[in-house]
Amino acid sequence: MQEHILYKKSYTLPLLRYLSTEEGIRILQEIHSGCCGAHTGTRILANKALRAGYFWPTMKQDVIRLVSKCERCQKHSSLIHQPAEPLTTMLSPCPSMQWGMDIIGLFHLAAGQRKFLLVAIDYFTKWIEVEPWARITEGEVMKFIWKNIVCRFGIPREIISDNGHQFQS
Structure with a gap:
């Protein structure tokens, strides 16, 4: 003191x-x-x-x-405040049975005012189907699924998405 x-x-x-x-x-x-x-x-x-x-x-x-x-x-902060969860592998029994879909964007405008990508991936083969879109609605998603998946590979057993409003119908 x-x-x-x-x-x-x-x-x-x-x-x-x-x-x-x-x-x-x-x-x-x-x-x-x-x-x-x-x-x-x-x-x-x-x-x-x-x-x-x-x-x-x-x-x-x-x-x-x-x-x-x-x-x-x-x-x-660069710290992760949640504990990491173990990764799990998603298995598909055969080609074209299970597809994952998502929307990527906003990108810089391309021809036709396209700024989004609609992406679908086959879980078994890892084959990728991609199309650029100006806007993505339920109708565009249904057209994409019909043209790029159903007509080319058959009806899939399961389509996995993040449940965005475009995938709701």
């Missing part, structure tokens, strides 16, 4: 000023999102507070809480 201010001894840093939780949170907010704030992650933010010469007992929990509540940090 020096001049009625409590300090904590550090092995690698100079004396750390002991703060109350409220003071510590104010310091963290300034370091994290103040005029020179860089919206760093939890480990770097805690180290910056320590290097600045501050310490309080709940520092690590406060840093985690602050970063987890920061919308900008959550939006631009």
